[in-house]
Amino acid sequence: MALCYIQRVFRSGPLHPQPRILCLHGSPDGPGQYVAIMNSIFSAQRSMVPIDSCVIGSQHSAFLQQASYITGGVYLKPQLLDGLFQYLSTVFATDLHSRAFLQLPKPAGVDFRASCFCHKTTIDMGYICSVCLSIFCKHQKKCSTCGSVFGQAQAAQDSSTPDRKRKTPLDS
16 A cells, blocks of 8 residues: 555656655564565565565564565564664664665575465475466466466476476575
8 A cells, every 4th residue: 555655646746755665563474465565575676665674573574574675675673672662763764865874784684485375385496387477385287376277297307398387496
């Protein structure tokens, strides 16, 4: 919704503010939301809108790590929640120009693993549909997203005939 509002402001006239989005996250990632979140991340990247993420739950958020990294935002999981207001007012409320003069938290490591579309779990290796780029943890006969029919699974060494679905490492 925030991206829709930002686009409306961009299109409403010559005034172009420097928007950004702040996500406060307190629960674990919902793998069923993977596609929607990734589409939002790429839309924000295309619109040059940074996504800042403040994770106050017990676990890190792989989705928000990716969102902040890809869009040039800040990802922070405070160790102590007692200083939450200080984090919000100094790290996240600072305008984009002033951020260049601050020493902001750097990402320690971003989890770029994807979620499979069949079980909604995070996977390291999977099969990718070459038509719609859906990701599956096991070989499927048909893509559940776009309906494309896949050929038989082939060994990685046999690349003589093209196949619509290949097992590919997802961490690159």
